[in-house]
Amino acid sequence: MPLVLALVLLFLTACSGPFPQTVFAPKSDFAVELDGLFWNIFWWAVAVFLIVETLLVIAIARYRARPGAPPPKPVHGHTLLEIGWTLAPALILVFIAVPTMRSIFATAGHAPEGALHVEVIGHQWWWEYRYPTLGISTSNELHLPVGTPVQVEMTSADVIHSFWVPALGGKRDLTQGRHSRIAFRADSTGEYWGQCAEFCGTSHANMRLRVMVESDSVFQRWVDQQRAAPASPAKGSREEKGQQIYRRSACIGCHTIAGLSAAKVGPDLSHVGSRGTIAGALFPNTTDALHHWIQNAPGLKPGALMPPQNFSAEDLDALVAYLQSLK
Amino acid sequence: MKSWLTTTDHKRIGLLYFWTAFFFFLVGGLEALIIRAQLAQPEGVGVSAEMYNQLFTMHGTTMVFLALMPLSAAFFNFIIPLQIGARDVAFPRLNAFSYWVFLLGGLFMNASFIAGPLFGAGRLSVAPDAGWFGYANLTSRQFSPGPNVDFWLLGLQILGIASLAAGFNFVVTILNMRAPGLRMLRLPPFTWMTLITQFLVITAFPVITIALVLLMFDRFFGTHFFLPAGGGDPILWQHLFWMFGHPEVYILILPAMGIVSEVLPTFSRKPLFGYTVVVYSGVVIAFLGWSVWAHHMFAAGMGPIADSVFAGATMLIAIPTGVKIFNWIGTLWGGQIRFTTAMLFAVGFIAMFIIGGLSGVSHASAPSDLQQTDTYYVVAHIHYVLFGGTIMGLFAGMYYWWPKMTGRLLSETLGKWHFWLTMLGMNLAFFPMHLSGLLGMPRRIYTYSRELGVADYNLVSTIGAFVIGVATLVFLYNLVRTGRRPVNAPNDPWGGATLEWAIPSPPPVYNFTVIPKVESRLPLWQTERHAPMTPLPARPLAPIHVPGGSWWPMITAGGLPVMAIGALAHLLPVVLVGVAVVIVGIYRWAYEPFEM
Numbered sequence: 001m002p003l004v005l006a007l008v009l010l011f012l013t014a015c016s017g018p019f020p021q022t023v024f025a026p027k028s029d030f031a032v033e034l035d036g037l038f039w040n041i042f043w044w045a046v047a048v049f050l051i052v053e054t055l056l057v058i059a060i061a062r063y064r065a066r067p068g069a070p071p072p073k074p075v076h077g078h079t080l081l082e083i084g085w086t087l088a089p090a091l092i093l094v095f096i097a098v099p100t101m102r103s104i105f106a107t108a109g110h111a112p113e114g115a116l117h118v119e120v121i122g123h124q125w126w127w128e129y130r131y132p133t134l135g136i137s138t139s140n141e142l143h144l145p146v147g148t149p150v151q152v153e154m155t156s157a158d159v160i161h162s163f164w165v166p167a168l169g170g171k172r173d174l175t176q177g178r179h180s181r182i183a184f185r186a187d188s189t190g191e192y193w194g195q196c197a198e199f200c201g202t203s204h205a206n207m208r209l210r211v212m213v214e215s216d217s218v219f220q221r222w223v224d225q226q227r228a229a230p231a232s233p234a235k236g237s238r239e240e241k242g243q244q245i246y247r248r249s250a251c252i253g254c255h256t257i258a259g260l261s262a263a264k265v266g267p268d269l270s271h272v273g274s275r276g277t278i279a280g281a282l283f284p285n286t287t288d289a290l291h292h293w294i295q296n297a298p299g300l301k302p303g304a305l306m307p308p309q310n311f312s313a314e315d316l317d318a319l320v321a322y323l324q325s326l327k
Numbered sequence: 328m329k330s331w332l333t334t335t336d337h338k339r340i341g342l343l344y345f346w347t348a349f350f351f352f353l354v355g356g357l358e359a360l361i362i363r364a365q366l367a368q369p370e371g372v373g374v375s376a377e378m379y380n381q382l383f384t385m386h387g388t389t390m391v392f393l394a395l396m397p398l399s400a401a402f403f404n405f406i407i408p409l410q411i412g413a414r415d416v417a418f419p420r421l422n423a424f425s426y427w428v429f430l431l432g433g434l435f436m437n438a439s440f441i442a443g444p445l446f447g448a449g450r451l452s453v454a455p456d457a458g459w460f461g462y463a464n465l466t467s468r469q470f471s472p473g474p475n476v477d478f479w480l481l482g483l484q485i486l487g488i489a490s491l492a493a494g495f496n497f498v499v500t501i502l503n504m505r506a507p508g509l510r511m512l513r514l515p516p517f518t519w520m521t522l523i524t525q526f527l528v529i530t531a532f533p534v535i536t537i538a539l540v541l542l543m544f545d546r547f548f549g550t551h552f553f554l555p556a557g558g559g560d561p562i563l564w565q566h567l568f569w570m571f572g573h574p575e576v577y578i579l580i581l582p583a584m585g586i587v588s589e590v591l592p593t594f595s596r597k598p599l600f601g602y603t604v605v606v607y608s609g610v611v612i613a614f615l616g617w618s619v620w621a622h623h624m625f626a627a628g629m630g631p632i633a634d635s636v637f638a639g640a641t642m643l644i645a646i647p648t649g650v651k652i653f654n655w656i657g658t659l660w661g662g663q664i665r666f667t668t669a670m671l672f673a674v675g676f677i678a679m680f681i682i683g684g685l686s687g688v689s690h691a692s693a694p695s696d697l698q699q700t701d702t703y704y705v706v707a708h709i710h711y712v713l714f715g716g717t718i719m720g721l722f723a724g725m726y727y728w729w730p731k732m733t734g735r736l737l738s739e740t741l742g743k744w745h746f747w748l749t750m751l752g753m754n755l756a757f758f759p760m761h762l763s764g765l766l767g768m769p770r771r772i773y774t775y776s777r778e779l780g781v782a783d784y785n786l787v788s789t790i791g792a793f794v795i796g797v798a799t800l801v802f803l804y805n806l807v808r809t810g811r812r813p814v815n816a817p818n819d820p821w822g823g824a825t826l827e828w829a830i831p832s833p834p835p836v837y838n839f840t841v842i843p844k845v846e847s848r849l850p851l852w853q854t855e856r857h858a859p860m861t862p863l864p865a866r867p868l869a870p871i872h873v874p875g876g877s878w879w880p881m882i883t884a885g886g887l888p889v890m891a892i893g894a895l896a897h898l899l900p901v902v903l904v905g906v907a908v909v910i911v912g913i914y915r916w917a918y919e920p921f922e923m
Contacts, residue, residue, distance in 0.1 A: 019767060063663065075657075076600070100692040101635050197700075
């Protein structure tokens with residue numbers, strides 16, 4: 001026990017944030033509910049831990065064998081004690097079970113009327129988001145307005161995934177052929193990290209996500225941007241060359257850019273330039289990262305479906321420039 | 328050599344189980360060390376994603392099915408007949424069969440590490456890689472096209488046969504072969520926990536067998552039991568797996584609880600406090616253990632009613648578990664405690680298991696669990712239960728019974744090093760996992776971003792894992808070292824109260840010169856009402872018949888991996904050869920003359 005306490009102290013001093021994916025900074029009603037429940041259980045557990053370990057330490061310290069001592073009294077049991085230590089944990093459990101049941105029903109995943117509807121579809125190994133009422137489709141980075149109830153409906157295109165953004169609440173599995181749901185209302189703006197929590201194959205570790213909780217005006221601007229037609233490059237520009245390359249290469253077989261292609265295997269790229277990250281929130285959306293990603297996706301993200309692409313350096317520059325122009 | 332291959336002596340089979348399981352324990356430990364080396368720092372590049380996924384799958388599968396269960400089985404085999412005053416188990420040849428099936432199943436599963444070239448896989452290792460609970464539909468042919476999952480589902484079916492055969496054998500043995508006067512409520516607590524465990528085995532293993540057969544049909548014959556595209560349901564797999572999987576947790580922990588309930592009284596010189604309550608709480612745990620499986624599935628979204636029921640039922644398990652812990656402390660209280668290594672491990676069990684039990688309550692609370700499940704927090708929980716609990720208990724049993732099993736005492740000095748290094752290592756390895764999990768680290772990831780801020784915790788965990796590795800080497804040396812020494816253990820080196828201590832160490836092949844008559848729960852101790860049992864005669868009064876060996880259990884067992892290899896290679900004739908071996912083996916076994 002002293003060892004454990006020493007360890008705790010060691011960690012608290014040795015490690016300090018920021019922890020972008022911690023459960024200890026709840027930022028929604030859902031997450032706050034779970035956080036309260038956790039701490040309630042935690043303090044009961046600490047109390048029980050201290051009582052039991054103290055009794056254990058007293059017993060082994062006090063009753064060590066001493067040479068020449070008479071044999072101990074052969075006690076076989078004690079009915080009152082047995083009843084007592086059966087009832088005591090039962091009583092403590094009442095104080096855990098009642099708030100648990102209350103939380104189960106409070107977090108059952110049904111948002112109030114007028115909530116923003118979002119569909120999350122899991123893919124090996126990226127996230128697709130649809131806003132059916134807004135007509136938007138994007139991936140990996142979810143944008144939400146602060147203070148607005150959100151109804152998230154989830155399913156999977158392939159294996160089971162689990163959508164987990166600790167700051168906004170608990171995880172929920174996405175299963176092909178089923179629809180699961182969570183509901184929450186984010187209470188402060190910020191960028192929150194998340195990650196797939198159910199083992200889903202080779203690149204499970206690389207299936208990450210971000211949630212941008214924004215003020216109403218910022219969110220509305222984002223919505224307008226996403227609903228606009230993709231940027232069309234100026235005649236003769238490098239971006240236009242990139243668009244030509246996109247059009248005549250394998251890209252169109254898997255990706256959507258509104259007006260150019262409508263394939264659904266990979267993420268929708270209509271506004272890929274507006275995203276902060278690529279490849280399942282794995283890399284920052286920079287020129288370099290896009291280069292490397294297009295050249296050798298499976299090398300960076302094992303199992304990724306996009307095969308390595310053999311573009312000339314010039315073509316690749318143009319393609320990346322075009323993708324980045326798709327704000 | 329021949330006498331070991333054909334043996335039907337429960338003591339020899341117990342030792343075979345022990346060494347085989349200990350070998351697999353080292354293999355599983357090595358896998359854990361590679362995992363920890365990979366995670367020692369962010370963006371680790373030691374092994375590939377594919378290899379990492381194989382390693383954690385095989386670590387879990389190996390530890391559960393090839394190390395912990397069979398290490399318990401080593402004690403069931405060696406100790407149970409001695410504790411109940413019997414000359415052997417009820418079905419000695421079936422017992423040998425269980426062992427050979429277990430050995431071959433384990434080798435079959437691990438052969439996947441080098442079988443790649445046979446399948447043109449382009450890499451050496453094609454070990455199972457879908458996690459030890461192999462969630463559908465990741466295990467379908469579509470998403471796992473290689474032989475990896477086939478090795479897993481066929482290997483587990485083979486191992487299930489070993490467990491089921493042993494389960495029936497020990498239920499019959501314990502119920503029918505008790506010495507005169509050894510009434511049920513005089514059985515030693517280890518025998519009781521073994522009996523409960525075997526009832527769990529024979530009820531839970533059929534469930535996973537069915538699940539594995541359905542999965543096999545999906546993969547080999549194109550059925551759709553778990554495939555939504557064909558109208559099946561991946562959640563069905565989760566229900567079936569955990570209907571087995573949760574009782575399995577108690578299959579792993581109850582024997583260790585039984586061992587602790589033997590060791591504490593012996594080294595406190597006091598009877599087990601609240602014997603009947605400890606026994607019945609074991610029974611209650613087993614019953615409740617059957618009604619809580621879906622607490623592994625809170626994140627699946629089963630709805631509030633199901634979540635409430637399973638959360639409530641799970642919390643109830645804390646009550647009989649707490650009762651056991653209080654009774655163990657009650658046993659220590661007022662005793663005369665001798666800190667042998669066995670006792671240190673038994674007390675360590677209580678101290679560590681409570682941590683796993685308490686984090687278990689936070690998992691039982693469904694909403695709270697939504698932040699914890701599938702993170703390193705749950706990894707910490709299972710390791711405090713299965714390492715801090717089961718393995719500590721098994722180590723206690725090893726130090727306690729090793730002299731009985733081999734006639735040689737283990738070194739207490741090395742034992743104390745082993746204990747303290749294990750305690751230090753396990754807390755360094757597993758305690759920080761609570762924090763890395765809650766700080767956002769999911770389980771089963773081969774890499775993580777430095778920006779998560781969990782690098783330091785992972786480094787400490789890795790250091791702790793290697794400390795456990797050192798501790799285990801100390802223990803291995805301690806074991807091996809005894810082999811080169813003369814027999815030095817008296818009949819009863821510890822002052823134990825149960826029948827196994829009434830006979831020589833190691834016991835003669837017939838165990839008891841005469842079958843003892845039992846008049847109390849603690850036959851070798853002076854109690855208020857009973858004098859210690861009179862010593863048994865040093866030599867048998869009449870010649871004792873012991874069954875000779877038999878080749879047929881091993882040959883019959885050998886047919887099973889042949890069937891599995893045939894299935895794996897999609898070669899029907901090979902499967903039929905395996906079937907023929909099994910049928911002929913059983914036939915010859917059945918008509919084998921009694922005397923050899």
